Amino acid sequence: MESFDGFEERDKNLGVLSIIFTYTVWGLQPLYWSLLQGVPLIQLLAHRIVWSFVLLICMLFVKGRVHELIDVLKNRKKRICVIACAALISLNWLINIYSVYSRQVVEASLGQYITPIMTIFIGIFILNEKIDIFEAVSLFVALAGVLIMTANLGKVPLVAVLLIVTFVGYTFMKKTVDINPIIGITAEVSMLLPIALACIAYSEASGKGVLIGASGANISMLISTGAFTAIPLLMFSHGVKLVNLSRIGFIQYYAPTLSLILGVFIFKEVFTKTHLISFGAIWTAVIIAMISSCLKRRGAAYRRQ
Template identity: 40%
Template sequence: MEEKSSKTGVLSALAAYTAWGLLPIYWKTLQSVPAQEILAHRITWSFVFVALLVLYKKQWGKIRSVLRDRSKVLGLLLSALLVTSNWYIYIWAVNSNRVVEASLGYYFNPLIVVLMGIMVLGERIDRWQIASIVLACLGVLILALEYGKIPWISLGLATTFALYGLAKRLVAVDSLLGLTLETAVVTPIAIIYLWTAGANSGGTISHFGVPTLLLLMGAGIVTAIPLLWFAHAAKNVPFTTIGFIQYLSPTLSLVLGVFVYHEEFTSTHALSFGFIWLALAVYSVSRIVVFRKANLGVAHSLQGK
């Protein structure tokens, strides 16, 4: 059962990060809509979608049991704030033509995940992991020194999502129920914002049209499904493995930013990304070596028996 859960967890992680890597395509179709309004629709329709799933699976009774646990409620409140912050930063970055900077954040994120796995979950670290973290920090520092400011979009995305993943791992709540409660926390605020914005502008339909409204409604589906995949993976796959799989998402986003949306990619970007790619290469090779040694150890022990 544990092996099966691990395999489905890895597949869920691959599916989630592929979807997230291609998500800029979806947000670009909504570039005429303010980021705050996209966020409000994303929250609202995500809640509607997952609430319908809960209703279909007849799990409303389980939600009441979760709400009776104060520690879980506090954990879900924290998760809601973190994921909402992450959503807003990402939507704003994509629709402000800063997909490359957003992809840098998600390249940096796996190493923050590793740090949190070490500091909070007690996962072991070796000299190669330390080297990879130092190299990644140098990459971010180069970008900061060149532009005279901290790349807050990159670091904001990396930190909020790493903390969100950690919160999901520490709060023992079913993936669907957790996402339902997380979105339920912020949906009232989102509805109030949409009501106010609609009163001032005449509403989304009159201002942007029916096709745009349908895309905004679809944001609930494209948001909820990858998050459910990720939540399943976070509970069944080691944090360090999730950090490795996450390389897929920023790679897809970077390709879109440079080759599809023709964003600027300077020599400074290349140097900064180069250090981070080197960090990921060092980390990846070290994990492969550790994995092979572990397999050899198991094989020798079985032969001894």
């Protein structure tokens, strides 16, 4: 008979696989969105919201959890949080798609690299969390990388900054109220649903829509945006319960690395010496943050002995 430790180890391994799957999908998303470049940006976002809602609400019906969604939407405090999260995540989705449409995948990956580090800023200055010397150095090195890029461009790397602000804001809002992950994301897309449906209806009525008269293959691609959005989020929600956050911290840099490789080698975007210096600073900050994480884990293990 399998021991409890065996079950626990198996669950952790499944959790790690879930997290790796999620970040693989997120890292390869520029390829996916490039297949849908014929769809106007706003319409694509609208379809992403609609089909995500369809998939998620079906899952809640199957699991008999629709009442939990209704309870969340009835609660004023939670509803306000859901609206804020919906606004932030929809803008984040829009910018991610826009980065592919406008050939700014490299800049988007810059934002994705910095996002976890900027989350630490939120913890320090808003949640009053303490950091060690390694994390402080990491923050300053990352900031230096952004300033180098900004100075070279002569302007703020807007795509990167907006990706950082929207996802860090989304993460912070998620921590302010206790809502089950599946219920939360379903509530968020339900708030966006009326706007998305109105957008699609207007586009179709004005003859600029992509749904009426589309081929079966194109309709299938539009519907797939729901699965592409919802399934990684659900896999992440499952994995995060089973895997230590410190380990997730290592894995999360996998996605922007994939996106950077795609931007340079597949989409043939320019990668200059300044990009190399700026990204070099970001990678250095990541390594410092990882060293800090390892030292904390070893310290905690030593104290338990």
